[in-house]
Amino acid sequence: MTISRQSPAKLNNGKRPPGRPRSENARQAILRSTLKLLRKTGFEQLSIEAIAANAGVGKATVYRWWPSKGALVVDAFALSTEDELHFPDSGSVYRDMAFQMNRFLGVLRSPRGCIVRAILGAGQSDRELLEEFRKRLLRPRRQEAYETLRRGIERGELPRNLDLDLVLDTLYGAMYMRFLIRHDELSEDYVSAVCRMVLQGAAHQASSQRHGGAKTNGNAVRRHNAKVL
Amino acid sequence: MTISRQSPAKLNNGKRPPGRPRSENARQAILRSTLKLLRKTGFEQLSIEAIAANAGVGKATVYRWWPSKGALVVDAFALSTEDELHFPDSGSVYRDMAFQMNRFLGVLRSPRGCIVRAILGAGQSDRELLEEFRKRLLRPRRQEAYETLRRGIERGELPRNLDLDLVLDTLYGAMYMRFLIRHDELSEDYVSAVCRMVLQGAAHQASSQRHGGAKTNGNAVRRHNAKVL
Amino acid sequence: MTISRQSPAKLNNGKRPPGRPRSENARQAILRSTLKLLRKTGFEQLSIEAIAANAGVGKATVYRWWPSKGALVVDAFALSTEDELHFPDSGSVYRDMAFQMNRFLGVLRSPRGCIVRAILGAGQSDRELLEEFRKRLLRPRRQEAYETLRRGIERGELPRNLDLDLVLDTLYGAMYMRFLIRHDELSEDYVSAVCRMVLQGAAHQASSQRHGGAKTNGNAVRRHNAKVL
Amino acid sequence: MTISRQSPAKLNNGKRPPGRPRSENARQAILRSTLKLLRKTGFEQLSIEAIAANAGVGKATVYRWWPSKGALVVDAFALSTEDELHFPDSGSVYRDMAFQMNRFLGVLRSPRGCIVRAILGAGQSDRELLEEFRKRLLRPRRQEAYETLRRGIERGELPRNLDLDLVLDTLYGAMYMRFLIRHDELSEDYVSAVCRMVLQGAAHQASSQRHGGAKTNGNAVRRHNAKVL
DNA sequence: AGATAAGCGAGACGGTACGTCCCGTCTTCTG
DNA sequence: CAGAAGACGGGACGTACCGTCTCGCTTATCT
Missing domain, CATH: 1.10.357.10 (Tetracycline Repressor, domain 2)
Structure with a gap:
């Protein structure tokens, strides 16, 4: 396509x-x-x-x-980036996410990174371009990411009712921010640490329904705490 | 200036x-x-x-x-920018951060938001412009944010050795991502949920030294769990 | 064809x-x-x-x-062109020429006129096109015009040794000029006046051989003066 | 200008x-x-x-x-043609006209001739261009030509009430026709013969008011006959 | 009946020039 | 001497047609 x-x-x-x-x-x-x-x-x-x-x-x-x-x-x-950003299924949410995020990191730090920068830069004043970026690059990965997180939920690593977009935007937002604003180093360690911290937070999170719908379910959180990492 | x-x-x-x-x-x-x-x-x-x-x-x-x-x-x-993005000191990391992030959200959603977009967009192909943005807009707030987090550490809400930039980039990255990529709603609820989740994660986090220094210290996490939100 | x-x-x-x-x-x-x-x-x-x-x-x-x-x-x-430009034989050079010139005038002033204009316009930078125009439109009429003038010479209205092309180019040139340069009205009166004046001149003309051959024969001129109009 | x-x-x-x-x-x-x-x-x-x-x-x-x-x-x-097409004042209409027409002939046969052709050709589908041609090239000469003919009238070579445009369009039309349609040679002899014939006709012409207004004044014609050439 | 051949519509192709817009520089006069 | 005005050389824009080409389809004649 x-x-x-x-x-x-x-x-x-x-x-x-x-x-x-x-x-x-x-x-x-x-x-x-x-x-x-x-x-x-x-x-x-x-x-x-x-x-x-x-x-x-x-x-x-x-x-x-x-x-x-x-x-x-x-x-x-x-x-040019067709098939290198898929998610694995290793049986661990952390491993799956960290793996894919590091692959993405590889792209951003390669010469192709400047193309992403160019697209998002120009996209700030070109709605159609940004929509193309989302349609061609963001959403296909996002679908796979949903599956990865759902598998984690099935395994009990993450709570049910988790707001998947919230988690994913927080994970990738941390990458995009350093990539776009360039105020600090965007390294493998950083990516891993973000992943660890955010998934930790997600695991302990109860109020995870979209935009703060049903706010609690406190028990679920504690139950999954130990497993997430 | x-x-x-x-x-x-x-x-x-x-x-x-x-x-x-x-x-x-x-x-x-x-x-x-x-x-x-x-x-x-x-x-x-x-x-x-x-x-x-x-x-x-x-x-x-x-x-x-x-x-x-x-x-x-x-x-x-x-x-056109006034001093409306300072951090309060309410005695709670979550309240302080959520307050400031919501003020920032207000700016991004106002007509001035498109100027931020323009600067970051053009900054992708203009290093000087981006540096100007960091110097005049990002760093001054970041200094205040450090203080806010440090107060939380003093109060025991957050673990010592926390990588402050990691936390802040994750918090604000989640905002910037929705702001710049526009794939989903950037609402007060979203911002609050991000703040809650990330601080939750930070509180339970031990391996928080810059770029994955000492990896654990599991006890610290549990100790602070109850207080962070 | x-x-x-x-x-x-x-x-x-x-x-x-x-x-x-x-x-x-x-x-x-x-x-x-x-x-x-x-x-x-x-x-x-x-x-x-x-x-x-x-x-x-x-x-x-x-x-x-x-x-x-x-x-x-x-x-x-x-x-789109019919046989409407033939010469009559009325027994008078002036009447014959004026009649045909007025028929031609009718074509030039009809919607077909702009096609003539287009052909001659484009013909200025396309030799083949111009030759096509001469072959299919100019020469056939010219042959009939020769006959008309010769009948006039036979009748004594015009001098022998008259340069027929000279007369015809002067008659029609006056039409083409106003048609192509459009600096003045191309009316029936104008056409008639041109015809009258040129035939008057031709009748009084002696030096009519092609390209100024034998220059005089003054008697011929005066003899035909009265008859030409 | x-x-x-x-x-x-x-x-x-x-x-x-x-x-x-x-x-x-x-x-x-x-x-x-x-x-x-x-x-x-x-x-x-x-x-x-x-x-x-x-x-x-x-x-x-x-x-x-x-x-x-x-x-x-x-x-x-x-x-590039500024000052070479003016009319002399030799005391003879024929000499003045023939002189200028031959100068014009010189231009048409020089490399500049193809420019005239180009202008008139393109002018057939560009009203403004044609108007420019008339304004810059035709009318200034025409003004001088009027003077030349009027001097002839003053001298008695041409009848009063002569339609000057009629005479001039006939004279130059004969040139333009051979120049634009290229069906016959455009030579000095031709130009001279046209000039002679048309002026002869004009001299014998009585019905010379614009568009055949007052039709006669036959005496005038004969009176000037001998002088015109 | 099938093979062969050309014309047909459609429209993509590599090109050229169009006339416009804006760049960042310059040259002038005015305050 | 800063400022407004605006012309300058330059370069890319997106469009319109050029004349050529490659398709699948149609319509014929010739086996």
Whole structure:
């Protein structure tokens, strides 16, 4: 899946649409050039003009399939990060989360990190771009994260009625904050410590329903305390 | 204090420099137009050309005093920010932190929120701008936050050897994440729940030295459990 | 006759070639759309893209049969032109010429006039197009005009050795000039006055051989003076 | 005078307008490049992009002062033809007209001829361009031509009440026709013969008031007959 | 009847130039 | 000498068409 505009093909009950089909060569050349130039010049200096020229492609071909520079960058980034951010199932919430967070950390500290920075930076003044980021990058991982936490709940490591988004935003928020504001080191130790602390807090937490719904269930907390780490 | 260039006056051992002095009218008109247009169009669309035109000022006058659009925006934001983000001392870490975080939430949800967004967005591709943000907005609050947490430690609500930055980045990271990625509601309830959970985790945490120093001290955790909320 | 490329049929000694034959519907739709859009937007704004879209035809179908926009326009104009520009034989050079010139005037002032304008305009930078215009529109009339003038010479209204092209270019040049430069009204009165004046001049003219050959023959002039108008 | 947009200076009661004044260097470089490229590539292929590049000037500087390619071309051409098409005063209408028409012929047959062709060609689908041509090139000469003919009338070579435009359009129309339609040679002899014939006709003409108003005054004609050539 | 062949619509392709916007610099006159 | 005004060289924008191409489909003739 990609965020680029869909070829009409898919909309036409599986039949090929009329007209010359989209060029796979052009698509890949564009995405490749985007990643290449993005690393070289950064998001701000990156111009569609340069991408098209570098890919040996008409500017119109870029605009035909991607509505904006941002969408193109998100698409290129997502394709380059496809399958390295999945969650394992080790039988321990802490191990599963810490593992994935460290993989994510690896991406953020690699050259691709500056692409994430670019997307979120530009996304602050481009709602569509940010939505693309969420749709392509955030939500798919989030679905897996839900499963990971639910497994922990089943195992009794975490209390029932836990607000999963609360936990996940706290975990990843701690990473994003150091990544985006750059006021302190974003290290493996930091990530592990965040994970440990937040899961500890989640395990002892009772009032975990969305936005402070049913506030307590104090017993549950104590029951799970010992297991979480 | 401002990050705009200094009028030559200051460089000349206190004596007024020769020539016409800098126009205070122009300075304020520029800052006012910046805030106005920033709210209307966002940082990306904001052009120096438009600011100058709106302020009835020559473009060169803007360039004479501010090195970049970002510097101008930070300067303008500082103008509009009062001392409303201080920490109280209520005798409870949770109450103190929750209070300040809710005040901060108020700023983020006010029209000024979009300026924070603009600064952090543009800061992703402008190191100086981001450093300006940290120096003028982040660090002063952080100093106060340290004090608040230390008081909690003194009172026994939190363990000694707690990594204060870890706690604070986790608390505020959860806010920044929803603020910047906008995938979910950033509400008072959310902020309170984050605060509760993280402080709970911090209280039960032993391995709190910077970057995973001494890993345990399990007793400390249990001792403080009851008090933290 | 048309300047569009010929269907291969004609080249194959009368036998139909294999393959699907050229679509007469498409051909007419294209020519109709060309005339329609030409009147609406003028030659410069006219795009093959628009013609094809308006005719409900693929662009390639246009390019298959016409080598250029100009050729298409001349072809379309020929479609719309009937045999309404012939010369009468009334026994008077003035009456014959004035009649035909006024018929021509009628065409120029009708909606078809703008097509003539378009052809001559585009012809200034397209030699083939201009040659097409001369071959299909100018020369056939010119032949008839020669006959008309010769009859006048036979009748003694005009001198022998008259440079017929000189006279005709002067007559029609006066029309074309106001038609193309549009600096003054191109009216029936104007056309009649031009015709009267030029024929008056031609009648009194002796040095009429091509490009100023034998310069005089003054007697001839005076002899025909009274009759010409 | 030029057809380019006027610097606001002229509109401000002679006072200099505020702001940086228009660059004379840029203006001349643009006009020079226009003429140069026009000769090399023709009007159709001529692009503003290329003119700006060749002149070492920003595209916006061209658009700031000339509304269209055509206006720029007319301006450049007019400046290059400033002072060579004036009418002499030799005491003979024929000599004066024939002289100027031959000078005009010289321009049309020089490399600049293709510029005239380009202007009139493009003017067929660009009313403003054609108006520029009339304003800058046609009318100034026409004013002088009126004077030339009036002197002839004063001298008795031509009848009073002569429709001057009728005569001039017939004279120049004959030139323009061969120049634009290119069906026959446009030579000095041709021009002279046209001039002779038309003036002969004008001299014998009585019904010369605009658009065939008062139709006769037959005596006048004969009286001037002998003198005209 | 099937093979072969060309025309057809649709529309994507690599390009070129468009006319606009804004950049950051400059050049002028005014206060 | 700061400021307003605004022209300057430059560069990217997103659009419109160019003329070519690749599809699947249709319509014919020729086995």
